[in-house]
Amino acid sequence: xxxxxxxxxxxxxxxxxxxxxxxxxxxxxxxxxxxxxxxxxxxxxxxxxxxxxxxxxxxxxxxxxxxxxxxxxxxxxxxxxxxxxxxxxxxxxxxxxxxxxxxxxxxxxxxxxxxxxxxxxxxxxxxxxxxxxx
Numbered sequence: 001x002x003x004x005x006x007x008x009x010x011x012x013x014x015x016x017x018x019x020x021x022x023x024x025x026x027x028x029x030x031x032x033x034x035x036x037x038x039x040x041x042x043x044x045x046x047x048x049x050x051x052x053x054x055x056x057x058x059x060x061x062x063x064x065x066x067x068x069x070x071x072x073x074x075x076x077x078x079x080x081x082x083x084x085x086x087x088x089x090x091x092x093x094x095x096x097x098x099x100x101x102x103x104x105x106x107x108x109x110x111x112x113x114x115x116x117x118x119x120x121x122x123x124x125x126x127x128x129x130x131x132x133x134x
Contacts, residue, residue: 007035008049008050009031009032009035009050010028011025011027011028012024012028012029012031012032012050013025013028014028022052029060030064032046032050032052032057032060033057033060033064036057036061037061043057043058043061083126083129083130084129086122086125088121088122101115101116101117101118102114102115103115103118103123105127105130
């Protein structure tokens with residue numbers, strides 16, 4: 001297993017409390033968290049290098065990811081535009097599919113999953129609408 005070499009974050013510890021606990025800079029925490037999110041980097045190894053408890057570092061990472069996802073949610077418009085639904089008469093009979101059939105369509109960060117019987121013409125209409133929105 002290959003691991004990337006980690007850089008020590010400068011200015012990470014900015015002071016100590018009376019009880020001996022460290023005070024960490026906000027920029028240092030963010031830099032360390034971003035290093036942890038890189039592929040191939042060991043969170044435990046980075047925690048050891050920076051003399052931080054690995055569980056504390058994982059807690060920071062979770063908080064960072066939660067705040068990032070909440071910012072993304074806030075950035076979305078309050079009223080989402082709806083896609084038009086078109087009813088299409090089909091002269092070809094629908095193809096048979098088994099109850100466990102599955103189609104996945106990735107659109108940006110969203111995944112659309114279709115299970116069971118799917119009408120090809122209606123699926124094409126939905127895909128065409130999504131393609132025009134992108």
